[in-house]
Amino acid sequence: MEFSSALLESAVNEFAKLPGIGKKTALRLVLHLLKEEEEEVQHFSDVMRRMRSEIKFCQRCHNVSDSDLCSICANTSRKQDIICVVESIRDVIALESTQQFNGTYHVVGGVISPLDGIGPSQLNIDTLIHRTQKEETAEVIFALSPTIQGDTTIYYIQKKLPAGIKVTTIARGIAFGGELEYADEMTLGRSLQNRLPVDRYVGNR
């Protein structure tokens, strides 16, 4: 692309660095900002700068936060002795959107994957173990990726947890609305093995 303005070109290049944004989309976004009021763009710019420089990570669960303790860990009406272990902040947002969980989280930051050079020390596993030792913990729920790496991570953490804690994982099976014939054999096989009595099945209809 040929630009007649270096300012325009650098703005397009900055947007094009973002994941999933190509040069054409970047140009469309920049031309949109160019048409906006100057204060609007100033605000956009300020929000991004402040977000990156002022955002904190919860000292207890590593979730994003505006203070040392995130709003979920600071909420006394939530069950603080139930910990849901997730990979990322995005998973916290997804689970919170279901409005089905009233415990706390622990963001480990990924799963153990030796091939990608990710070992237990790169993840927030020590802080989780320490947390379960220090605080009274009734249950640890794993909500990690349903992959070999996810299972490895569950196995690794589970062995290190203090005795007497209930350890569970979110149900894996056929997605609601999914079709049996398109499910892979692994999922279908496991969902058969882990079948539930119908009176325990909670439909969200």
Next chain:
Amino acid sequence: MEFSSALLESAVNEFAKLPGIGKKTALRLVLHLLKEEEEEVQHFSDVMRRMRSEIKFCQRCHNVSDSDLCSICANTSRKQDIICVVESIRDVIALESTQQFNGTYHVVGGVISPLDGIGPSQLNIDTLIHRTQKEETAEVIFALSPTIQGDTTIYYIQKKLPAGIKVTTIARGIAFGGELEYADEMTLGRSLQNRLPVDRYVGNR
């Protein structure tokens, strides 16, 4: 979506204001920025702010520019007496990318469309007429949308241009690589009417 941080939420909302960016994409972009170095995000923020506040529009052709005269109008090796009339800055970038044009541009800012409340006075038409009267102009090439509104705009401007200027429009017809059977009748009919002798046809193979 439920956010545990107001800073994160406002950043996601700012991104989601951009065209074609939904909440989920906005979250992905913000989490990407969150993982970047603080200086990188500072730079991103600064570039957007500077782009909006410092960018200028060329006093002659209304293209974006870093100074009073854009780099195309200031380039003496380009034919300054040939003016290509386009709707937007995006069209200038598209035409410049072809590297087939060595004249100048005039960004009128849209097409006359009474139904959308856009009349000649909302567009940069007066400055174009003034420019052709003041400067020696050999040719005005229209590269506007191939619509009724585009044709109306061509007709309106053409009548106001000083006598003696060659007035042309970019060729309309079947797109290179396009298939005849999928072309609409209007396009196909016109491309038959405006057929070219084969020795004047310049293939870009």
